[in-house]
Amino acid sequence: MTSYLSPPTAADIDAAAERLRGTAVRTPLLTSPVLDAVTGARVFLKPETLQRTGSFKFRGAYNRLVQIPQELRAAGVVACSSGNHAQGVAAAAKLLGMPAVIVMPTDAPAMKRQRTLDLGAEVVEYDRAKDDRDAIASRIAAERGAIFVPPYDDPHIIAGQGTVGLEIAEDLAALGLLPDVVSANVSGGGLLSGIALAVKARAPHARIVAAEPAGFDDHARSFRSGTRERNDLVVGSFCDALLAPTPGLITFEVTRRLAGEGVVATDDEVAKAVGFAFRELKLVVEPGGAVALAALLNGRLDAEGKVVAIVLSGGNVDPATFEACLSA
Template sequence: MAERADLFAASLAVNYSDIEAAALRLKQQAHRTPVLSSRTVNQRTGAQVFFKAENFQRTGSFKFRGAYNALAQLPTEQKQRGVITYSSGNHAQALALAGQLLAVPITVVMPQDAPAVKQAATRGYGAEVVLYDRAKVVREELGTSLAQTCGLTLIPPYDHPDVVAGQGTTAKELFEAVGPLDLLLVCCGGGGLLSGCAIAAKSLAPACQVIGVEPELADDATRSFHSKQLQTVHNPNTIADGARTPCLGKVTFPLVLHYVDDLVTVSEGGIVRSLRLLWERLKIVVEPTGALAAAALLEAVVQAPNQRVGVILSGGNVDLSQMGQLFGGEI
């Protein structure tokens, strides 16, 4: 860890004071989401498990934290001109609601195959949605081009210091609620939530191990972490649509290398089995991406007997028709 710290310290864009400042901005805006537990899960894993339920956050995911924190700090002129982003759904909804609250026009570039519930919610919060074909268009290029053409400010879904700081408030709240943890499991797409939560964890409980979790079919961050070189993936066919990001970012990659202890992957079947257990036993709606961290523990990819374990449930925006298919029948 010390060697990685020396190598990347100069490029670290976020620290714990940024997360503390974000928490103050979000105090009257974001929900302080509940922490859940399950005797069944504890018995199955041999651990004391605390689930941070961000599926109960505004817009249904942790993304509201980073979106609001970033948007709130823009100069007035940039707010008046408007903001653009690209997102498969959760950041889109989060930025749209933040824009509504702060009176900022929002444009969102979304893939045509994004879950219908996420497209509808994004429009419902007042954003203009621009659809594109994943097979033909690179969303980052389209978003950047529209930002330049229309004079809009780009706030990407994860590779932005203020977004990372906002996401880190998730773990800050968890530690404040339950005290020190031995292990923290966090899903990973572009690394915004993972890096922000890792900063908070290492600041509040330095001995806590932080492990990121990806789908096996979208393992770019895991390969990047272990090779120490940025790896990419193109349109991975995983049910965890929030983890279909092409790679870690310029902001998040150094942070992940510096603060995170390991990254692991889980199978598609493992995601579905874990998702079903969360729905049936905890009685909560969690989306496939939201169950990634839990899957690592429930599928014994990560084992933590006799440890206090935090698990971030990152979101609950689901297409119910898709869930019926995944669970093998009608819900």
């Protein structure tokens, strides 16, 4: 569904920040003496759990939808998502008075599905292991004359997500600091590529690190091989937000140049990180939002003595899953 488009620039991210001003939440940078002591680093957390709809995805969705010409809005938009992009698109569409259809896997967390419906979107379900979600979305878009809104492989989406990195760089600069390491959870790469563009424009020395669930490390393998690798499975981790099969075309063009390294965490490590965030940081983080934190806590990031920014990318977790994480 993605025809090739050029990646955005740091200037595009600045423009996205202006569009989002007053609509998206400018989430704070948080610190924790406990986390600093455990890691030996100066750690700053970017809690996109506090963002509108509970994840960073609102940023890219709104930046894309607000640029749709008024005369095309009545036909609405179509998106594919297991939940966070779904809610971001649904919320942006509601704000802009547009109908939205979301193609969502049947195994998506119930809370994410319900909140997408509550935001006024129509949900069309598919089997993640058997069906082609892009084909379903393409058919719906053609039938309705709607605009397809990709979850990550779109320059406007990337630019919107890149405002996360812009805010990290600006807020650290206000403290007289530059980041040494910035790590974000990655699925298709929209967040990581946007962060890389924004941070590298202000801190060229910073390392941008992809964090992925073990067994779904397509970015790390792609960085090593120099070409886009695919995961063998599309199910098998409870980090449901991070199960894209391969890096995006546009996103990988950016991340292979500006990131180029990845770390992984197992589901058990992620569950413990979710528990750590709740007990020590007083934050509710979903599994897919806690992989970078898990990698940090398990020594996978070269963090000691460094200024490290960790993105907690989402907090939309079902109560049963959250309870299981707290018991890990």
